[in-house]
Amino acid sequence: MGLLTFAGRIVLVVLNIIFILLSLTLVIGGFILRFAHETLRPIVKDVLDKINDASDDVYSTNINTDAFELGSVVSDIATVMIVLGLALLVLSFVGCCGACCNFTTIMLVYSIILIVILSAQVITIIICFGFPDEIKKRIRPAMRDSLDEYQGLRGSTINSLGWNWAMQEFSCCGPEDYTDFIGRGTWKTADGDGPNVITPTACCKTLPENSAGVATCAGNGTKTISDIAALNNYNKGCVDAVWKRVVEDNDDYYLTVVAICFAAQIALIIFACLVYKDRGISGGLV
Numbered sequence: 127m128g129l130l131t132f133a134g135r136i137v138l139v140v141l142n143i144i145f146i147l148l149s150l151t152l153v154i155g156g157f158i159l160r161f162a163h164e165t166l167r168p169i170v171k172d173v174l175d176k177i178n179d180a181s182d183d184v185y186s187t188n189i190n191t192d193a194f195e196l197g198s199v200v201s202d203i204a205t206v207m208i209v210l211g212l213a214l215l216v217l218s219f220v221g222c223c224g225a226c227c228n229f230t231t232i233m234l235v236y237s238i239i240l241i242v243i244l245s246a247q248v249i250t251i252i253i254c255f256g257f258p259d260e261i262k263k264r265i266r267p268a269m270r271d272s273l274d275e276y277q278g279l280r281g282s283t284i285n286s287l288g289w290n291w292a293m294q295e296f297s298c299c300g301p302e303d304y305t306d307f308i309g310r311g312t313w314k315t316a317d318g319d320g321p322n323v324i325t326p327t328a329c330c331k332t333l334p335e336n337s338a339g340v341a342t343c344a345g346n347g348t349k350t351i352s353d354i355a356a357l358n359n360y361n362k363g364c365v366d367a368v369w370k371r372v373v374e375d376n377d378d379y380y381l382t383v384v385a386i387c388f389a390a391q392i393a394l395i396i397f398a399c400l401v402y403k404d405r406g407i408s409g410g411l412v
Contacts, residue, residue, distance in 0.1 A: 131404040134397030138225035138233075141390055142218045149214035156207030160197040170196050170291055177290050180279060180333035184340055187280040194287035217243075221394065230402045237398035244391050251384060254373065262365045269301035269365065276311030278318035279327040290328040296371065298364035299329035304351075322347040325360050332357070 174191040224232035275285040300306035304325040324345030343357040
């Protein structure tokens with residue numbers, strides 16, 4: 127066995143052990159995000175308390191915010207984290223075993239899988255940072271459909287609490303803007319925010335303390351959208367707001383992580399191919 131191949135096997139083992147630890151972190155994080163509701167409650171508690179106080183002050187309705195579970199809102203993200211973590215765990219374990227035992231054919235398959243994954247990652251990065259509007263355009267329809275169950279500020283369903291929390295947390299109104307709510311849900315009724323409001327009360331920049339405050343920031347029968355514009359997030363979509371905070375505001379972090387991961391994957395591919403190429407000299411499973 128050549129010295130370079132021996133060094134390559136060590137690098138493969140070390141990097142794969144690191145990826146095993148990262149994959150376990152990803153899986154555990156996904157399960158915490160999806161199921162550890164009490165652990166995550168402090169993250170959403172302040173905004174939920176404001177929503178409950180406003181509902182009580184304006185409508186004399188004390189809502190049960192315990193029904194809101196952040197894990198239910200981000201269940202798709204948590205599922206993706208778990209699935210990706212498990213897939214990475216299996217791949218890293220195979221790569222580690224292949225390098226330790228010098229299973230050269232396994233290392234060839236391993237390197238091919240890594241090349242496919244790296245190519246998929248490059249395409250994903252290009253789409254996310256080069257064509258973000260295409261992703262947003264596909265997210266909005268599903269979010270609009272969820273508005274059919276929206277009940278307004280005093281709604282106590284997970285759907286209503288989730289939208290109220292998101293619109294206050296991210297200072298937004300609907301998936302794209304306030305018009306997404308037109309004809310959807312029961313928020314614009316006597317049991318909701320009121321038949322004369324223009325936007326849901328949760329779209330107000332600051333939640334009102336009384337019915338007069340609702341009229342000022344969400345509208346009534348005599349106001350137009352321009353009258354409430356200064357006090358309302360009516361034209362700020364939640365998809366754009368979430369994307370900005372989660373993706374755009376963390377560009378430097380993501381680019382650093384991506385660069386490190388790409389460098390590690392390229393090193394894994396090179397050394398895995400080297401181990402396979404050296405099979406005639408060092409033996410191993412062919």
